[in-house]
Amino acid sequence: MITVNVAGFLTDFTNGQNRIVLDSTPATVGQALNSLWQQHVGLRDRVVNERGQLRPHVNIFINDENVRHKEMLDTQLPDTCEITILPAVSGGSELVNRKSCIVNRK
Amino acid sequence: MPEAKHVDAASGDVLLLVGTMKGAFILRSESARATWDVGGPYFPGRAIYAMAYDDRNGRKRLWAAVNSSFWGSYLSSSDDYGKTWTEPETYGVKFPEDTDSSVKQIWQIAQGHPGEQDTLYCGVEPAALFKSTDADASWSLVKGLYDHPHRPQWMPGGGGLCLHTILPDPSNPKRLFIAISTGGVYRTDDGGENWQPRNKGVRAQFLPPEQRFPEWGQCVHKIVSHPANPERLFLQNHWGLYRSDDGGDSWNDVANGVPSDFGFALEVDPNDANSVFIIPMESDEFRCTPEGKMRVYRTRNEGQSWEALTNGLPQENALETVLRDGMSADTLKPTGIYFGTRNGKLFGSRDGGDSWGAIQESLPPVVCVKTAVVQ
Numbered sequence: 001m002i003t004v005n006v007a008g009f010l011t012d013f014t015n016g017q018n019r020i021v022l023d024s025t026p027a028t029v030g031q032a033l034n035s036l037w038q039q040h041v042g043l044r045d046r047v048v049n050e051r052g053q054l055r056p057h058v059n060i061f062i063n064d065e066n067v068r069h070k071e072m073l074d075t076q077l078p079d080t081c082e083i084t085i086l087p088a089v090s091g092g093s094e095l096v097n098r099k100s101c102i103v104n105r106k
Numbered sequence: 107m108p109e110a111k112h113v114d115a116a117s118g119d120v121l122l123l124v125g126t127m128k129g130a131f132i133l134r135s136e137s138a139r140a141t142w143d144v145g146g147p148y149f150p151g152r153a154i155y156a157m158a159y160d161d162r163n164g165r166k167r168l169w170a171a172v173n174s175s176f177w178g179s180y181l182s183s184s185d186d187y188g189k190t191w192t193e194p195e196t197y198g199v200k201f202p203e204d205t206d207s208s209v210k211q212i213w214q215i216a217q218g219h220p221g222e223q224d225t226l227y228c229g230v231e232p233a234a235l236f237k238s239t240d241a242d243a244s245w246s247l248v249k250g251l252y253d254h255p256h257r258p259q260w261m262p263g264g265g266g267l268c269l270h271t272i273l274p275d276p277s278n279p280k281r282l283f284i285a286i287s288t289g290g291v292y293r294t295d296d297g298g299e300n301w302q303p304r305n306k307g308v309r310a311q312f313l314p315p316e317q318r319f320p321e322w323g324q325c326v327h328k329i330v331s332h333p334a335n336p337e338r339l340f341l342q343n344h345w346g347l348y349r350s351d352d353g354g355d356s357w358n359d360v361a362n363g364v365p366s367d368f369g370f371a372l373e374v375d376p377n378d379a380n381s382v383f384i385i386p387m388e389s390d391e392f393r394c395t396p397e398g399k400m401r402v403y404r405t406r407n408e409g410q411s412w413e414a415l416t417n418g419l420p421q422e423n424a425l426e427t428v429l430r431d432g433m434s435a436d437t438l439k440p441t442g443i444y445f446g447t448r449n450g451k452l453f454g455s456r457d458g459g460d461s462w463g464a465i466q467e468s469l470p471p472v473v474c475v476k477t478a479v480v481q
Contacts, residue, residue, distance in 0.1 A: 009177070046178060050203075055177065087176040
């Protein structure tokens, strides 16, 4: 089971929920986000840009690991984990791998 | 978060739409413009680089470009003078899938030509123009400009590679001017299919002497025109102050007697096509008011001469910066003229610039001031 945690401003687009259990079994972070957009479409444009790239000042953690230190949105997911989406402190990192942080926009 | 205050407005009232680096404010006054109610902050923490008031087609709508360093950039609107704002689930102004661009920031909101009652334009960073013909229900990229062969060579200025000025010619529904930092002025005469650079005579101080007057690539900061004489335009450049009398085909230097021809803000008097206001900055690096004096300069003879307007403005230790959308005039008589500074001060004049007063002195850094008279 994969659960996504969102906080603060983003809960305006989840009917106030801060824990969302995905109704799919995604293999990667990108697939998990696509599933999340299906359930709460208002999150998409705020977390990724129109290229499907993670916004530079948003961080995503798998359990306690930042995907920026792994394979960005291509990072593989275990069967059970918690994904947490948070605004970065100050600016976060601009040094992202553009190719690996693209998620399907559909 | 601070709790927002609100204003109400009635017919004849004047609105100041003030965008700052930390949110938007709506100021309201009766037509005498003696005192101001302050609404806001709206969108606290967000940078509001563009605002507009839209009273076409029965609307009384405020527009705001809401820019978050975390969550992206989108257009919001209010039909109740700021009490409530739209928060769209999905953003409207964004590049289509067959491009390789993404919107970093919305820099400008402009209405379409007279008669285009539901047309809006947005200028964005990276430099591109978007158009809506249904009052924000849908948006499309103006491909004629996006596909321009110059685009790959446009360079970001200090604020980024932004399309910051959109100027429809009210006498010609097919003609539209835009300005880009750094790209220069471009004009379309066919409704946006084709665009021609219109920078002849405008200098690029940052290029070697033999290349100083290129066809395009200037860092134009703002252009304005008056609806009574749309062939005449004024241009505040990154070094250089110009007037065109032929719809931008050529430009002539009119920096006659100003302390610096560097600046950002530029506004034409709605009541007099020959009167223009500027706020010179000392630069290139300093970008503050020269000599520590807060001076607006006004020409009443289309740039042949300029006079310093200082009555009521600080003349000692006033190291202020006014940005490209930081000054705006209202349409009442005598003209009201207003500007906001990066130090959070908002000044106004209700006599066409002859005398001034502080309206607000502790706002966040001001990046946008727009005016409207409620009908």
